[in-house]
Amino acid sequence: MLLSIQELEEKKISFDGVYEPGKLDFSESGVTQVTPLHAAGQAELLENTGGEVRVTGQITVTMEADCDRCLAKARFDLDAPFDLFYEPNSAVEGEVEIAIDAGQAEIGFYMGAGIELEEILQEQVLLMLPMHRLCSEACQGICPICGKNRNESSCDCSAAPGDDRWSGLKQFKVG
């Protein structure tokens, strides 16, 4: 869905849609959409800004990604608002400095006839995901020695007291 500037010049555009998995492209992001994505909100052209568009809304979806520690599938239930500003790309051309208003969270740029809502949604979903994607905060990860998933079974690799491999180190420390 194109948030058309021409249309925005006449009125606000409201959107309220459901995107089944596969409709939005997350193929290069290493994440998978598990549930239909629900996006609702509106776009408006701000007056006396030379074409700045504000897009606000709410995204609800469940995403899946490999856990950073154990590589098992980790699920993320997202339900978060967004509030974005887009300026026409021509407005920055030739300007040496790009002023960033601290009061505005995000400023993007658009070219041509408008902004694709789908591109906004894809980008926002990725931003809403946590930096560290873990299956759970308590994830034990994978043993670096034997490669076992420590969440599923424990292994004896961790330096057990009396383990020969570590005795040399102990002596070294003490001595």
Ligand SMILES: [Zn+2]
């Ligand atoms: Zn994990």
Ligand SMILES: [Zn+2]
């Ligand atoms: Zn191990």
